[in-house]
Amino acid sequence: MKKLLFVLVLLLAGYFAWRNVRITAEKPVAAVPSTTSAPAGIPQAEATPGGSLNRAFPEAAAGYKLTFSQEKDGFSQADLTQDGKKVAMLTISDTAANPSARDKFKTSKKQIGGFPSAPVGALGTAVLVGDRYQVQARSAGPAFTAADREAWLARFKLAELATIAKEK
């Protein structure tokens, strides 16, 4: 009788162990990598809506066209085209949801429109407005130079964006 009970307990334990393993295995893949030790930001869904960021984008200059292409929580993007060809991508993002993005501006020696500027890789240039909003210009090809990026960053309504940062 004891043996039978023992086997039964073993079977039950085995079953629960198996179920546990199965449940763990079936858990959705965690797509969020534990990246750096940077401070955690606010949840993405609570970042400044992209629609509010849209108003800080520049007006298109002659020969250029600006088409909004993505608008999400804490992010807005527009494509800059010249004669129908995409030359650059312009974005504003709310770094409150990804604070490590501010790190590159700490050693910044350059300013655009009175705000610290930093390169983002080989083809991007960014400014940090009001310690919160990152405005970035990214060349679609080498013809749109670093000087072009800086010129377009200066065309953003950076002061207005700083006001949004203060409202937050």
Place this chain on the structure above:
Amino acid sequence: MSKSIDQLVDSLPTGGLTVRALGLLDYIAPGQWQNVTGFDNTIQLVTGESDPGMVSQIRNRALQLYGDTSQGYQRAISIYQSVETADAALGAAAMAHRIGEKISFLSFLDKITPPQERSQAINLAMKLVAESVGFCYTNGFPGDGIGEFMAAVGSYEKENLIRLSAIITFDGLLPLGPDFAAKLMTHVSQLNVSDIEDSKFFQAAKAILPGGGSAGAALSYVTGAIGSMESYVGNFAGQHGITLDGILGGLKGFVDFSDDKLDYAAAFLAMSTNYVEHTGTQSVARSLIERAVGEI
């Protein structure tokens, strides 16, 4: 969520029927679409950055954003996947219908499968709805999104453009003929709630369609969406030079059919390709990467 976006992009095929069928549409917008596979490869192509450290930062941020269900990218992928499941089922039904017509002892198949033109038109409507919902989940545009969607569709390029061209060609022109837009409108205007409930696409995607899973809300969304797309879809083929002659030659290179059996070819493509999911995955990856590089 079963697979993350990097796994999905890494597992996209570099060849096969889907890629060949999409390749046939290159003449519509030469060079617009390249079959870019591999997530890191896509990052390099989209951002122009090749430094491994930079690519890795972009990848991490992209995966973080994809993993956040509130940001809509996973829903877009689900929509594109659901429409393919429904499409394969329709292809099989269309084949059964045809076989039922041809072989007398299988004539019951003819009776149990829905009339061809109507189900093809509903399939086209579902694909277009999936396109609009998928686009909005990927790129934003809150609210009903239709007006903004149509403005953005005007500047469609790359994977988006090739996918819309494929929907219009393989799910419109091929099975329904040159007046596919008129047929689409006729059948969509006669849709009722039970058509929506019976739709495999609706069954698979109802939880993430506007209207919170109600067939009635989905019906009004479908009729509204298709109504606002009617002229655009009708003019799309003409504007982009899409003609039956333009694709039939290329299609015959890998599908065996005669010119009076275009619905066979359409059914075969529906069953053996998944171009919406394929290019949809590429579109979501592109938007995600463009955002990630802007946010790091």
